[in-house]
Amino acid sequence: MNWVQMLFNGPPGTPPSVVWGYWVAAILTISIYSFLFKDNPLYKFAESLFVGVGAGYWVCLLYHETIVPKLLQPLFFPVEGESIAWLRIFPGILAIFMLLRFYPKLGWLSRWALAFIVGMYSAVNITGFAQGDFVTQIHATITTPLSSGGTLAIILNVAAILGVIAVLTYFFFSKEHKGALGGVAKVGIWFLMVAFGASFGYTVMGRVSLLIGRMTFLLRDWLHLIE
Amino acid sequence: MADGFDIRRIDRRFIFVLIFVAVAWPLIQPMRLPIDVSPPVQGIYDAIEAVPAGSIVMLGGDYSPDSMPELQPMVETFVRHAFSKDLRVVIACLWPASPPLVERVTTPLAAEFGKEYGVDYVNLGYMAGGIVTLLGMGASIPNTFPTDYGGTPVGEIPLMQEVEDFDDIAIVMEVSAGTPGTREWVQQVQSRFGVTLASGVTAVSAPNFYPYIQSGQLVGLLGGLKGAAEYETLVGAPGDATKGMDAQSIVHALIVLFIILGNVTYFATRRRQAPAS
Numbered sequence: 001m002n003w004v005q006m007l008f009n010g011p012p013g014t015p016p017s018v019v020w021g022y023w024v025a026a027i028l029t030i031s032i033y034s035f036l037f038k039d040n041p042l043y044k045f046a047e048s049l050f051v052g053v054g055a056g057y058w059v060c061l062l063y064h065e066t067i068v069p070k071l072l073q074p075l076f077f078p079v080e081g082e083s084i085a086w087l088r089i090f091p092g093i094l095a096i097f098m099l100l101r102f103y104p105k106l107g108w109l110s111r112w113a114l115a116f117i118v119g120m121y122s123a124v125n126i127t128g129f130a131q132g133d134f135v136t137q138i139h140a141t142i143t144t145p146l147s148s149g150g151t152l153a154i155i156l157n158v159a160a161i162l163g164v165i166a167v168l169t170y171f172f173f174s175k176e177h178k179g180a181l182g183g184v185a186k187v188g189i190w191f192l193m194v195a196f197g198a199s200f201g202y203t204v205m206g207r208v209s210l211l212i213g214r215m216t217f218l219l220r221d222w223l224h225l226i227e
Numbered sequence: 228m229a230d231g232f233d234i235r236r237i238d239r240r241f242i243f244v245l246i247f248v249a250v251a252w253p254l255i256q257p258m259r260l261p262i263d264v265s266p267p268v269q270g271i272y273d274a275i276e277a278v279p280a281g282s283i284v285m286l287g288g289d290y291s292p293d294s295m296p297e298l299q300p301m302v303e304t305f306v307r308h309a310f311s312k313d314l315r316v317v318i319a320c321l322w323p324a325s326p327p328l329v330e331r332v333t334t335p336l337a338a339e340f341g342k343e344y345g346v347d348y349v350n351l352g353y354m355a356g357g358i359v360t361l362l363g364m365g366a367s368i369p370n371t372f373p374t375d376y377g378g379t380p381v382g383e384i385p386l387m388q389e390v391e392d393f394d395d396i397a398i399v400m401e402v403s404a405g406t407p408g409t410r411e412w413v414q415q416v417q418s419r420f421g422v423t424l425a426s427g428v429t430a431v432s433a434p435n436f437y438p439y440i441q442s443g444q445l446v447g448l449l450g451g452l453k454g455a456a457e458y459e460t461l462v463g464a465p466g467d468a469t470k471g472m473d474a475q476s477i478v479h480a481l482i483v484l485f486i487i488l489g490n491v492t493y494f495a496t497r498r499r500q501a502p503a504s
Contacts, residue, residue, distance in 0.1 A: 036243045065323040066355045069378075079373075079380060124358050124415075132418030132444070133410075140442030160441070199434045202451065206297065206430035208250070208478045209452040212471040213296025215250050226254055 006224045026222040029214055071095075163191040234492045242485065249481050253473035260476050262469065267440055268457040270447030271425040272308075274398055280313040282397040283390060287412060290404035291324040294429050298402050300455040300468035301427035303332045305400045306348075308462045310340040315386055316348040317396070319372060321360060321407045326352045326376045345384045352376030357407035361415040368392055393420045398446075402427040409436055413444050427454060 001012065010019040031046035071092050074085035094113040101110045141164055169181065170188030177185045219225045264272075278284065286305060290298045309316050318333070320326050330350055342348055351372040354360045363371035368390050369381045381387040389395060399422050403409045409426040417424045423446060428436055430451025439445040449458055452475060455468035 037240060061323050065353050069374075070355055121358070124362065128358065128411075128414035128418070132414035136418060136442055136444060137438055140438075157441075195434070202430045202433050204482060205451050205453065205475065205479070208475055209297045209430060209471065210293075211246075211250055211478075212254070212452065212474050215254060215474070216296075216467065216471065219251065219254055 003224065007222075011224075022222045026218055029218060033214075162187075167191050233496075234488055235496075245481060246478060249477045250474045253477050254470065257470065258473045260473050262456050262460045262472055264457045264461055265454075267437070267445075267448040267450070268454055268461065270440070270445075271400070271449065272447070272458065272461040274423060274425060274446040275305075275308055275312070275314075275400075278312070278314060278397045281315070283315045283317060283386070283395055284309055285396045285399040286316055286318045286329065287399060287401035287403070288318060288320045288325040288329040289322045289408045290328065290402060291322055292328065294404035295328065296467075296471075297429050297451050297455065298404060298427060299328065299332065300452070300466050301402050301449050301458065302329060303336070303466060304455065304458045304462050304464060304468075305402070305427070306332055306336050307340075307464055308458075310336055310342055310347070311462075314397070315346075317368075317386065317390060318348070318350040319364070319368070320351075320353045321357055321411075322404075323353045323355075326350055330376070345379075346386055349381075349384055349386050350376040351381070358411050358415050361407070361411060362419075365393055365416065365420050368395075393422045396422065398423045398425060400425045400427070403432075404429050405432070409439075409445075413439055417444050427458075 001009075008019070009016075010022070028046045028049065031042040032050075034040055035043040071088055073079075074082075074088050075092070076084075078084050094116060097109040097113040099110075100106045141161060166184050166188035168188070170177075170185040170192070172181075172185075175181055216226070220227070275284070286302065286309075288302060306316060316333075318326075318329050320329065333348060333350065336342075337344065337348060351368075352375060354372055356363070360371055369387060372381060374380050375384060375387075393399075393416065399412065399416070401409050401412045401424065403412075403426065409428055409432075412424055412426070416422050424444065425447050426436060426439075426445055427449035428451075430453070433448065433450030433454070436445065436448055436450075440448055449455055452468050452471055456472045459466050459469045
């Protein structure tokens with residue numbers, strides 16, 4: 001099978017729908033990247049299509065993955081041998097309340113649903129954050145300096161403690177940053193800059209990875225130029 | 228600089244073309260640059276290697292198609308690693324788009340390793356609720372996920388007869404692209420139930436999770452495509468992440484070059500424009 005046949009028929013055994021799916025995806029990918037040259041109708045079309053298809057995809061996904069199996073089926077079509085899950089009426093009612101935002105006269109009811117979500121999530125999250133993040137991280141910062149093996153590890157742990165102190169000093173606004181306090185705050189800025197730099201570096205890596213993913217799709221799945 | 232060459236006046240499309248070539252060329256002509264394994268990735272590998280054969284491990288798949296280039300190689304390598312060690316895998320998702328993405332990995336790998344669905348691995352699918360679901364799993368995984376992804380009641384799945392809560396799980400590998408994800412697993416599951424937790428995340432979010440390694444809350448971390456490539460190297464199954472690392476390295480070198488050139492030009496221009504004293 002030569003390259004042109006591969007391009008239009010795919011590897012042996014590939015269903016035509018898959019091949020044409022690759023073509024559509026490739027054309028849309030190129031249309032999106034064409035914006036890098038300059039704004040153009042192809043890009044606008046692909047962007048609008050993406051927004052529309054994306055919204056439709058999530059609506060369908062949430063309907064079939066959440067509303068049907070978690071609400072409608074347990075209420076109206078329970079699995080054989082299981083009783084009707086009456087309690088699910090309450091989240092169902094709250095969900096309807098949320099939609100009443102579109103009906104001004106009863107829009108205030110949506111606040112009940114929001115209040116429930118905010119209250120419940122706050123309660124669960126605060127304990128989890130306090131236990132799993134806040135206290136544990138402070139504990140780890142205090143206790144790890146000399147507990148880890150190796151000179152380099154100890155140096156890095158001490159640097160981490162100095163960094164925490166310096167950055168916290170930078171965010172201490174009750175006294176003017178002058179003299180020793182100003183010096184420590186300046187060190188804090190340096191630590192923050194290093195952290196932002198690392199974060200930016202990882203962001204670049206992430207974006208390049210996505211480009212590599214698209215390029216791999218174009219060169220391998222669509223053009224069959226690489227294995 | 229009015230008459231001379233000024234890098235700041237370069238058409239930015241020239242840079243786009245360079246980036247395009249820097250990504251495409253290494254994919255077409257791989258250079259196989261060395262991949263060094265970092266301690267956070269080694270930590271995950273060692274933790275999974277230490278799990279006895281036959282144990283049950285959990286994969287938390289919390290991502291969607293937009294983060295597949297970075298996260299799918301992690302999922303694939305983890306499942307391959309688990310199957311090669313005869314570990315049984317329970318998959319649970321907090322993102323609705325995840326179950327079919329994970330299934331794209333498990334189905335071919337199960338065929339490759341001769342694993343049977345329901346006995347060696349099970350996909351419990353998606354459950355709404357985020358952190359509430361995690362807390363529910365701490366009490367009872369079968370009650371929280373009453374059916375698998377295909378709708379089969381968990382009571383009819385042999386593997387699930389041995390799973391009640393996190394005490395039955397040797398290690399959890401959470402692959403996450405956002406919220407709910409790794410942070411929620413650390414806060415709600417690791418800290419409350421003492422689960423051994425490893426994680427793979429997108430590069431953008433990776434710096435947020437390194438403190439969890441130092442505190443011992445994570446045994447290791449896969450950060451973006453680089454982390455996935457390192458893990459593939461350790462498992463001995465180079466895949467998409469490894470193939471992409473040449474391009475990643477070349478583009479990074481190019482960007483560093485641009486930054487240096489830009490700064491040199493900036494300082495040179497400022498010096499020339501400064502009034503003579």
